[in-house]
Amino acid sequence: MSDVVAVEAQSGQPALSQVERVVDTFVAPSKTFTDILRNTSWWLPFLLAVVVSIGVTFAIDRQVGFGRVVENVILDSPKQEEQMQSLPPDQRAARVSAMTGGYKYVTYATPVIILIISAIGALINWGSFNVGLGAKTTFGQMFCVWMYASLPRLLSGLLTLVTVLFGGNAESFNIKNPVGTNLAYFMPDAAPWLKTALSFFDVIGIWNLVLLVIGTSIVAKVSRGKAAAVVVGWWVIVLVLSVITAAVSG
Numbered sequence: 198m199s200d201v202v203a204v205e206a207q208s209g210q211p212a213l214s215q216v217e218r219v220v221d222t223f224v225a226p227s228k229t230f231t232d233i234l235r236n237t238s239w240w241l242p243f244l245l246a247v248v249v250s251i252g253v254t255f256a257i258d259r260q261v262g263f264g265r266v267v268e269n270v271i272l273d274s275p276k277q278e279e280q281m282q283s284l285p286p287d288q289r290a291a292r293v294s295a296m297t298g299g300y301k302y303v304t305y306a307t308p309v310i311i312l313i314i315s316a317i318g319a320l321i322n323w324g325s326f327n328v329g330l331g332a333k334t335t336f337g338q339m340f341c342v343w344m345y346a347s348l349p350r351l352l353s354g355l356l357t358l359v360t361v362l363f364g365g366n367a368e369s370f371n372i373k374n375p376v377g378t379n380l381a382y383f384m385p386d387a388a389p390w391l392k393t394a395l396s397f398f399d400v401i402g403i404w405n406l407v408l409l410v411i412g413t414s415i416v417a418k419v420s421r422g423k424a425a426a427v428v429v430g431w432w433v434i435v436l437v438l439s440v441i442t443a444a445v446s447g
Contacts, residue, residue: 257361270372321431392440
């Protein structure tokens with residue numbers, strides 16, 4: 198019996214196309230993640246992420262401008278604003294120019310960053326499940342799960358695109374938190390550490406987290422509770438470290 202037939206017989210579902218996988222991630226995620234046991238191809242979610250991220254970057258560049266993006270980032274950080282004000286005009290201008298270039302190039306490089314973050318996240322989950330829970334999943338399966346579980350984040354990109362093109366105010370645009378899908382968005386004057394903490398309680402981010410739990414549970418063949426302990430555990434660790442960093446950096 199071939200591997201494909203074996204997986205179909207075990208799961209009770211036929212093989213899915215890439216488009217069906219994407220659709221099912223939103224409406225029947227278990228089908229998508231079960232199909233990853235058959236095939237670990239992830240090109241379509243990555244292609245969609247590239248298209249959306251490049252579209253958002255072009256919109257920000259044209260409608261807002263990365264000079265304005267940097268000014269807003271500085272204004273959003275009291276400590277950074279104080280440091281900039283203490284510099285002589287020529288040094289301040291040079292610092293802003295360097296930051297503008299940095300934000301622009303990094304934002305245009307978002308597709309590469311997506312691959313790097315996905316690889317790191319998949320590697321951590323792979324090690325956690327195989328070593329911590331004795332699972333026998335592969336890195337390729339975990340990487341594919343990460344890619345498909347991240348599909349809801351495309352909605353954040355699309356909302357950002359709509360906001361920038363049709364309803365955005367360049368003077369208030371915050372590239373770190375561009376749309377109101379989390380609590381921090383509605384508390385712009387809160388302390389940096391609090392805004393960082395609240396930004397983790399994001400509707401789309403939590404959706405992504407739930408999909409990761411479902412997906413890792415299926416490919417690692419462990420209970421949802423054990424999968425949640427690993428996935429949510431790492432989420433909490435990242436949250437705490439991010440809050441500490443924000444508190445120290447101001």
